[in-house]
Amino acid sequence: MAKGVPNKPKGKMSAYAFFVQTCHEEHKMKNPEVPVNFAGFSKKCSERRKTMSSKEKGKFDEMAKADKVRYDREMKDYGPAKGGGGGDDDDEDPNAPNQSPSGFFLFCSEFRPKIKSTNPGLSIGDVAKKLGEMWNNLSDEEQQLYNNKAAKLKEKYEKDVADYKSKGRVDDAKRAAAKATTAAQEKEDEEEEDDDK
CATH class of the missing domain: 1.10.30.10 (High mobility group box domain)
Known part of the structure; x- marks a missing residue:
């Protein structure tokens, strides 16, 4: 669920976001007590991704496609995306002071x-x-x-x-x-x- 908006589906993740998440999980398994410096960690992830083969990257692309399907399905059921902020302005009487x-x-x-x-x-x-x-x-x-x-x-x-x-x-x-x-x-x-x- 998205922050601040009740029942709104969690946003879809990109292939790169899945890759970084996987790297983070690997790091936590290998070094559970070592905190992550995000700037340095992100740079290392980027360098590692550049050396990956298309086949290795494809795994994360598939994860992103599956997540997009999940997101689209949940958003279809969610509803209030159209019309902006979803406030009560639609019900306001233009003649009201x-x-x-x-x-x-x-x-x-x-x-x-x-x-x-x-x-x-x-x-x-x-x-x-x-x-x-x-x-x-x-x-x-x-x-x-x-x-x-x-x-x-x-x-x-x-x-x-x-x-x-x-x-x-x-x-x-x-x-x-x-x-x-x-x-x-x-x-x-x-x-x-x-x-x-």
């Missing part, structure tokens, strides 16, 4: 364009790092200005969410009532048709 930003986020949205215009060559990560440094260098009073704006936006967001949720329930109630009315009307129409016959 957007989450309110934090004070730091408001600060960033104000200063990011300034940093990008004065330093056009900076990467996204470097801009974020610079913004973090600038935020940390602000006094508590200066940070509080942004946090107060964020608190007001959060209040508005919470009110919008409450309105959104109550509107959704009202809409659901209206929809249910309309459906019941339609069903009653259809039943009445059917009864009238039966009476006419």
Whole structure:
């Protein structure tokens, strides 16, 4: 199973990975107490593989092919590979209110364009790092200005969410009532048709 993702199949191994694994197992059998220095061990494995015949390498190629078959079979049964991260974003209502930003986020949205215009060559990560440094260098009073704006936006967001949720329930109630009315009307129409016959 892959790390962090429940029930995800273990990844497929290459022929070289099987070769290194075999070398590691041989090393552990011969020298159980000697720890492995991976950089040096990897270099020795690479040199050893270069001297191997095609027949010897073929054994590891077969192991990799068999593992690929196993991996493909398990992935077919696994499922959630398509569609990206597998989050709940698909279920989100586009009409739902957007989450309110934090004070730091408001600060960033104000200063990011300034940093990008004065330093056009900076990467996204470097801009974020610079913004973090600038935020940390602000006094508590200066940070509080942004946090107060964020608190007001959060209040508005919470009110919008409450309105959104109550509107959704009202809409659901209206929809249910309309459906019941339609069903009653259809039943009445059917009864009238039966009476006419």
